[in-house]
Amino acid sequence: MTVTALCHGEGCRGDGRARRRTAPGSRLCRACREHFGAGLAELAHLYEECGRILGGAAPGSLRERTTGGDFPGLPFNAGAADVRARMVSVLGSWSGLVVQERGFASPPRTVAALAAFLIRNADWLAAHPAAAEASEEMARLVRAGRRAAFPDPTRTVRLGTCPEAGCSGGLSLAVRDGSRAEGPSIVCDAAPDHRWGSERWSELSRSMENGAAAGAGAPVAVPTERWLAAADIARLWHAPVGTVYRLASEEGWRRRNRSGRTYYSETDVRACFSRRAARR
Known part of the structure; x- marks a missing residue:
């Protein structure tokens, strides 16, 4: 009742x-x-x-x-x-x-x-x-x-090479702890007009992994794997940090430890959130 x-x-x-x-x-x-x-x-x-x-x-x-x-x-x-x-x-x-x-x-x-x-x-x-x-x-x-x-109100998370055609800049996410960023939050350091909202990260990540520019086809060099902290995953996929930790345990995400902090495989994270989105 x-x-x-x-x-x-x-x-x-x-x-x-x-x-x-x-x-x-x-x-x-x-x-x-x-x-x-x-x-x-x-x-x-x-x-x-x-x-x-x-x-x-x-x-x-x-x-x-x-x-x-x-x-x-x-x-x-x-x-x-x-x-x-x-x-x-x-x-x-x-x-x-x-x-x-x-x-x-x-x-x-x-x-x-x-x-x-x-x-x-x-x-x-x-x-x-x-x-x-x-x-x-x-x-x-x-x-x-x-x-x-995390008393520092702003951190910058490096995400990889810009997927726009002919651009060699790098993408970064400006993270303001404890608040929601307003407007576009993923920005290229070489071309400020190359910017996206964090909700586009899954799409951008796939484009970067495929070595394709958004809407074109120019190959770019990208890292084979990206490693993200739980707070960064929460920011990129708009999920509570507690949910990120739970999913990491349940789904067995690959992880690396650096100086006592844990970073998770972006490939595993994206696959997990893609499955959750498909079920919805």
Whole structure:
């Protein structure tokens, strides 16, 4: 039985947004329920990213780690430490609610274990009278984790050679963490009028791999494989970061690790999202 007609999830509250109808048996709409689960999945990864900063890694960087402990004189990152403590506290509190009301055994008090426990009980939480508070608090915690783990508001992701005929420029994606870019976001560094919205990436990527210019046929040299971070995949395919991590695990995407960070095969990612789009 549907608990209420209108969703009270974080994605349907404030800013004059029209609230969507709830999913059957839930106090959240399908979109807010999906974002709730994706946020829980992302928190474990954000916790590790904040830990990298405390361990001496530059925020969002690929700097090589060294042996022998922390870097001398490295300032203590109070923001990252505070967010990590809040993650344990908030996830522990919601897990305690589940344990108390459902009679389950308590999970280990680690962010990974607590998040996994809550993911398994996410449908129950989404139908609970406190679903709105759970949705809002997890979204707030994810935003805080992103700010602490990736404080640089803008990054540039190199994507490959421009597919336009006769152009030898390189394509880049300007990523602004925590916000949606407005207008075209994939731009050629040699010809600024060669630009596309990020939703065109799958099409552009195929054109680059085939060595063809868009609409023509001039061969271009392209890398045999591109490797993308989870945040970049989320930006290019307009998916929650938590969904990216889930799909990477379920679909067995090829991966590479650089300085403690994971990068995924763009070929595997594109094939996965193409299959999902075809099913829809």
